[in-house]
Amino acid sequence: MSRLPVVAVAGRPNVGKSTLVNRIAGRQAAIVQETAGVTRDRLELTCEWAGREFTVIDTGGVLEHGNALDAKVSEQALRAVRNADLVLFVCDVTTGITGEDADVAGQLRRLGDKVVLIANKVDSRRRELDAWELTGLGLGEPHMVSALHGRGMGDLLDAVVARLPHGAAAARSPLSGATSELDAGDSPVEAEEARIVTAAIAIVGRPNVGKSTLFNRLIGEERSIVHDLPGTTRDAIDTVIETEAGTLRLIDTAGMRRRARGADAPEYYSLVRSLKALDRADVALLVLDATEGVTHQDQRLAERVDASGSPAVILLNKWDLLATEDRLEVGEQVKDKLAFLGYAPVLRISAKTGLGVGRLLPVVVAAIGAYHRRIPTARLNDAFRAAQSAHPAPGARILYAVQGAVDPPTVTLFATRRLPPPYLRYLERFLRDRFDLGPTPIDLRVRVRAGR
Numbered sequence: 001m002s003r004l005p006v007v008a009v010a011g012r013p014n015v016g017k018s019t020l021v022n023r024i025a026g027r028q029a030a031i032v033q034e035t036a037g038v039t040r041d042r043l044e045l046t047c048e049w050a051g052r053e054f055t056v057i058d059t060g061g062v063l064e065h066g067n068a069l070d071a072k073v074s075e076q077a078l079r080a081v082r083n084a085d086l087v088l089f090v091c092d093v094t095t096g097i098t099g100e101d102a103d104v105a106g107q108l109r110r111l112g113d114k115v116v117l118i119a120n121k122v123d124s125r126r127r128e129l130d131a132w133e134l135t136g137l138g139l140g141e142p143h144m145v146s147a148l149h150g151r152g153m154g155d156l157l158d159a160v161v162a163r164l165p166h167g168a169a170a171a172r173s174p175l176s177g178a179t180s181e182l183d184a185g186d187s188p189v190e191a192e193e194a195r196i197v198t199a200a201i202a203i204v205g206r207p208n209v210g211k212s213t214l215f216n217r218l219i220g221e222e223r224s225i226v227h228d229l230p231g232t233t234r235d236a237i238d239t240v241i242e243t244e245a246g247t248l249r250l251i252d253t254a255g256m257r258r259r260a261r262g263a264d265a266p267e268y269y270s271l272v273r274s275l276k277a278l279d280r281a282d283v284a285l286l287v288l289d290a291t292e293g294v295t296h297q298d299q300r301l302a303e304r305v306d307a308s309g310s311p312a313v314i315l316l317n318k319w320d321l322l323a324t325e326d327r328l329e330v331g332e333q334v335k336d337k338l339a340f341l342g343y344a345p346v347l348r349i350s351a352k353t354g355l356g357v358g359r360l361l362p363v364v365v366a367a368i369g370a371y372h373r374r375i376p377t378a379r380l381n382d383a384f385r386a387a388q389s390a391h392p393a394p395g396a397r398i399l400y401a402v403q404g405a406v407d408p409p410t411v412t413l414f415a416t417r418r419l420p421p422p423y424l425r426y427l428e429r430f431l432r433d434r435f436d437l438g439p440t441p442i443d444l445r446v447r448v449r450a451g452r
């Protein structure tokens, strides 16, 4: 028997997901919590509307954000959302768009047209005006409903069943969890996701290195649609640009915009903002002033970038001002003083003239692609066999390897003894070349197991 189409309900806590699911299912099956952040078991219900049956899943969690405890819920939610045929993204008109909504929307935009935006708690006509604000999320016009009172539900359900796939199931089973490791690597689904990137980008650097100039160049030069989204804090603004490379989100560019309009943001404050932006970034652009070389403060910032675990791109800005004889020197300084960011590509640019800026987005997209890569276990183990036969580990043997996580690629090695750091660096280079991992950090972990 073919599987029923799957509709996943997503959104941050307390927007009314359970209430909506219950309303769709026409019964009071789930317990509706009054408090935010209460983790519930994922709920699945079989529903029917206009003669079509489908399964509704309450993802119960947000997609991003939160503390370590939330991370598990988020991952489940993300998986449910990816595997669903249709995603109902629920927002609460009584609170408006929060930073969390904006983040989730950012993740959902990459799913393309299978997302239905829902403005919940539209209990009255008057509330409809508030709902239009949600158009700013870049997910189309909201369907206005009141899950609690049933308002607008008929129209919503008509729209939902109209968009469900016909015939055999179109999506993967919602319960299968992650795709099996063997098919994950280069499956069409993965390729599809890699092409449509929604990347969050942090532009970091000391004051006056040219961050604002770069930001304005990026939003001006791309033949792109630019729109603003609220960031996580009250005065933070992210700028989203739709480019040929995908949707890019420039994190917390409020400070840079203000700078661009002439008013000065306090330097200390702007550094703090930069560092905060790193926490949410998929890629960090570390901007340096090439005329000043790599300063101590640049190094400190670079360490923070490295610690954030995001892939990084180093931008040597103001290249237009550099005398030919100084050019070599700056490159050497980067190699030397920023050696710990060795995987990061280095681009020479002029934000002011636009020189080299065109190469930036392809590099960013490559960095994100590498960051999300999953290598099938069999190919990974082939690679370690090859690496060991070229250069055996000193006094040790690697028995087995698995990639435990993506973002960044994290590989656990089971070895007969601990491996010395130079050998680990060799293995890292080997993996990077073999799988064309490019500009992403790679996390290699060793566990010692008794040999056979």
Ligand code: GDP
Binding pocket: 011, 012, 013, 014, 015, 016, 017, 018, 019, 020, 032, 033, 034, 120, 121, 122, 123, 145, 146, 147, 148, 149
């Ligand atoms: P979830 O955690 O996102 O699934 O949200 P819940 O379904 O638990 O709802 C959170 C709160 O919002 C509860 O107190 C609900 O009664 C309330 N709520 C849900 N839908 C509506 C609505 O359409 N109108 C109003 N006024 N309140 C609602």
Ligand code: GDP
Binding pocket: 205, 206, 207, 208, 209, 210, 211, 212, 213, 214, 256, 259, 317, 318, 319, 320, 321, 349, 350, 351, 352, 353
């Ligand atoms: P921010 O503090 O990092 O945002 O730096 P700004 O973007 O405000 O730039 C600081 C100064 O450097 C401004 O006077 C810019 O015009 C100048 N600037 C930025 N990028 C370049 C560049 O590529 N070449 C040159 N010559 N000047 C630049």
